[in-house]
Amino acid sequence: MNLIVQKYGGTSVGSVERIEAVADKVADFHRRGHGMVVVLSAMSGETNRLIGLAREIHHEPTPREMDVLVSTGEQVTIALLSMALHKRGCDARSYTGSQVRILTDGAHTKARIEDIDVHRMRDDLDRGRVVVVAGFQGTDAEGNITTLGRGGSDTTAVALAAALKADECQIYTDVDGVYTTDPRVVSNARRLDTVTFEEMLELASEGAKVLQIRSVEFAGKYKVPLRVLSSFGEGGGTLITFEEREEMEKPVVTGIAFNREEAKVTVRGIPDHPGVAYNVLAPVGEAGVDVDVICQNVAEDDAPASLTFTVNRSELPQAKAVAERVAAELQAKAVETDDQIAKLSVVGVGMKSHSGVASTMFKALSDHNINIQLITTSEIKITVVIEEKYLELAVRALHDAFELDVEKSNA
Ligand code: ADP
Ligand code: ASP
Numbered sequence: 001m002n003l004i005v006q007k008y009g010g011t012s013v014g015s016v017e018r019i020e021a022v023a024d025k026v027a028d029f030h031r032r033g034h035g036m037v038v039v040l041s042a043m044s045g046e047t048n049r050l051i052g053l054a055r056e057i058h059h060e061p062t063p064r065e066m067d068v069l070v071s072t073g074e075q076v077t078i079a080l081l082s083m084a085l086h087k088r089g090c091d092a093r094s095y096t097g098s099q100v101r102i103l104t105d106g107a108h109t110k111a112r113i114e115d116i117d118v119h120r121m122r123d124d125l126d127r128g129r130v131v132v133v134a135g136f137q138g139t140d141a142e143g144n145i146t147t148l149g150r151g152g153s154d155t156t157a158v159a160l161a162a163a164l165k166a167d168e169c170q171i172y173t174d175v176d177g178v179y180t181t182d183p184r185v186v187s188n189a190r191r192l193d194t195v196t197f198e199e200m201l202e203l204a205s206e207g208a209k210v211l212q213i214r215s216v217e218f219a220g221k222y223k224v225p226l227r228v229l230s231s232f233g234e235g236g237g238t239l240i241t242f243e244e245r246e247e248m249e250k251p252v253v254t255g256i257a258f259n260r261e262e263a264k265v266t267v268r269g270i271p272d273h274p275g276v277a278y279n280v281l282a283p284v285g286e287a288g289v290d291v292d293v294i295c296q297n298v299a300e301d302d303a304p305a306s307l308t309f310t311v312n313r314s315e316l317p318q319a320k321a322v323a324e325r326v327a328a329e330l331q332a333k334a335v336e337t338d339d340q341i342a343k344l345s346v347v348g349v350g351m352k353s354h355s356g357v358a359s360t361m362f363k364a365l366s367d368h369n370i371n372i373q374l375i376t377t378s379e380i381k382i383t384v385v386i387e388e389k390y391l392e393l394a395v396r397a398l399h400d401a402f403e404l405d406v407e408k409s410n411a
């Protein structure tokens with residue numbers, strides 16, 4: 001028997017009609033003899049609504065109670081889909097994350113999956129049942145409800161596919177695959193038939209929210225065949241591939257990802273001596289804040305060094321507080337913050353063997369008078385931080401500059 005794990009996102013289960021449409025699809029796969037595990041998100045808007053309610057009650061709710069709250073959205077959809085499957089004569093059972101024992105660490109609101117007990121699911125599958133699992137949630141060793149970070153249902157699906165050794169993990173969403181950039185921002189963005197795992201990892205980590213980064217990491221670690229498809233139409237979607245592509249077939253730039261959720265912290269006037277970066281960044285990490293782009297200005301003559309880093313915008317208050325404390329200890333001059341920035345990355349495995357990508361990128365930005373605040377690179381990506389108000393202009397300019405609307409190879 002062929003085992004498929006399918007995940008349906010918020011828009012795909014956003015109304016009773018859509019849940020009925022998902023049930024039709026799942027029942028059809030099941031009737032054709034596939035073993036089916038279905039992972040669901042909450043109805044679109046529900047997780048945000050719940051977060052809003054919490055904020056009305058408390059300006060800084062504890063992460064533990066946030067997880068108890070936001071995990072409820074997925075419990076609604078799994079029950080409704082199971083009922084819709086029953087109506088179609090299809091035996092189905094819904095489970096929350098703790099019921100199927102998706103064991104995570106205790107990092108509330110951004111927990112990591114450590115282990116999954118597959119016995120219960122296997123038993124249901126052997127009995128011919130469709131297993132419907134709440135995405136985005138798990139339980140820690142003490143039995144507390146945890147959640148996996150926004151977009152975490154993708155990760156639940158890929159982790160289940162890995163644990164059950166499924167034949168394929170299919171992520172059904174509101175676009176019909178992975179595009180050269182977010183099709184909501186660039187109307188002539190092009191769907192990719194395949195994207196390499198390496199590229200998908202960079203695109204997801206740089207902000208292409210079509211897949212949560214951790215789902216891509218899981219797919220890579222356990223070699224889970226992963227496909228992104230539309231819930232609403234037909235078509236093969238985008239397959240994430242693990243083989244290295246032939247050199248000739250590699251496009252220099254495959255896609256552009258961006259993230260508006262960033263904020264920048266600069267510690268100015270730090271006395272220049274060994275350990276400065278460590279002294280500033282270690283306490284930030286210890287406070288549970290993830291640091292993204294880091295840039296240090298080396299001291300010249302008597303001018304002291306400065307250190308700039310970016311964090312998730314929601315974590316700026318904690319990052320700023322830590323930076324101010326550390327700055328006082330180090331006798332640095334000042335701490336400045338800016339939450340009106342955005343990060344933009346061009347990604348492509350072909351960059352490994354091609355030069356000139358950076359100059360094309362910087363020229364396109366300069367032609368549009370867009371100032372670059374920070375630059376960082378890896379083997380297959382170039383990232384810049386710019387003022388947020390120029391983000392869409394920059395994405396379109398780069399999509400044009402690299403001619404991403406046209407299919408081509410660098411042969
Ligand atoms: P779901 O609720 O199904 O998980 P998401 O909203 O999390 O859906 O992810 C799908 C969205 O990701 C698309 O609607 C699109 O706007 C956005 N997106 C960003 N970058 C890309 C990309 N490169 N390709 C496709 N979609 C992208
Ligand atoms: N419902 C969660 C969110 O909105 C998880 C998900 O949809 O993947 O982030």
Ligand code: MG
Pocket residue numbers: 009151154209210211212
């Ligand atoms: Mg998502």
